[in-house]
Amino acid sequence: MADISAKAERPRPVYRNIHITQIVGYRLPPAGIVSILHRVSGALMFVLLPFIVWLFDTSLTSEISFERFASAFTAGIGFMPGWFIKLIALALIWAYLHHFIAGVRHLYMDVMHAVTADAGAKSALFTLASSALLTGVLGAKLFGLY
Incomplete structure (x- = not known):
């Protein structure tokens, strides 16, 4: 009985919400x-x-539509220049790669059932680094650097 009363006497940790002005200075962990x-x-x-x-649709419909598709990345479409179309495609590349790698990370954590904070931080850093690296490589190819 003494053990139960000792737990009840300990003060509970106080969690407070941060104010909107504190968001810039708040240090979020990599997993967050x-x-x-x-x-x-x-x-x-x-x-x-x-x-x-x-x-x-444009890339597969016909040869003419494929040429229009290819020219969209160089000449642009309407009011949007080609570099802006490439930037949208790069955002899509990053979104897919990050979502896929983070999803695999979540599946791995679900299968392992016991993930420590250190392992979670390391896998989060791996997710951030690998998605940024792969996006950089594919972005360099998209913008014609190699």
Whole structure:
């Protein structure tokens, strides 16, 4: 009985919400950053879904439409210049890569059932680094650097 009363006497930790003005200085752990970016990348892919469907349709309909598709990345479409179309495609590349890698990370954590804070931080840093690296490589190819 003494053990139960000792637990009841200990003060509970106080968790407080941060104010909106403190967000800039708040240091979010890597796992929190990955979690937020996982949601952002999913939302970005959803918002860009009409662009994805247009890309797919235009690239496969005919040879003429494929030429129009290819010229969109150099000459642009309407009021949007080609570099802006490439930037949208790069955002889509990042969203897909980050969402995929973070999803594999979540599946791995679910299968392992016992993940420490250190392992979670390391896998979050791996997710951030690998998605940024792969996006950089594919972005360099998209913008014609190699």
